[in-house]
Amino acid sequence: MSKCIIEKKVLPADIEEMSNLSDLALKKLDIPETARQELMMALDEAITNIVLHGYSGKKGNVKIIIDRVNDCVTVELIDSGVKFDPTRYPELDVNVPIEERKAGGMGVELVRKFTDETRYYHRDGANHFILIKKTGGENA
């Protein structure tokens, strides 16, 4: 098996369940431990952003397609919430003192830093956000 699909209508209270299902899928695909943990940190942020901002906390459909080809894992998140391209979101300046930082932006930054590449497109009213992570040959 090299592909898992998870689809559910979610509320903020369901983020953890969606995350746990994704983690289980990554385990079933034998994604090595470190890569899995890092990818989950990114995936958790992406799911949270969709639920809290894309759907403003209201119930909305989230589909996650996880695919592994050799040493590369691709996770595609599809939602019909507010159109939002995370790849164009400004980078967080971590040199700005904590006291002067504006709220927001940390989640997108974690997604960027914990993945090797991110892609986005909008088609037929849906956001498609793709996370790519190389597993680097680490054993599961």
Added chain:
Amino acid sequence: MPERIQIIEENRNGIYIMRIGNAVLLDPKMADEMTSILTQSFDSGALKVIVNISNVTRMSSLFFRSFIIAGKKAKEKKAVMAFCNVSPTIRAGFDMMGLGSYFKIYPEESHALENI
């Protein structure tokens, strides 16, 4: 349904230790609860707080935000907040957010108690 935040609190010689029991910290309401518990501890006069997250395997930025709010409160009250037993992935998250130098992070609770 997600659980509520699970915290075991201990006061050892004036140092408050908060051990988080949850393995996964993602729920937005739980993040609000965490912010409230930490800021209230400083409002109640705690000057040294150690947050032990040895059980936590995954955590979202909502909780990093919660720690930042609590960290600002600590600074305002001239108190200190430190972390211990942070997993390598979460530690990487702290560093990516520029928080690794803002907060003291100790490998073990005993180190935190000795050095905070």
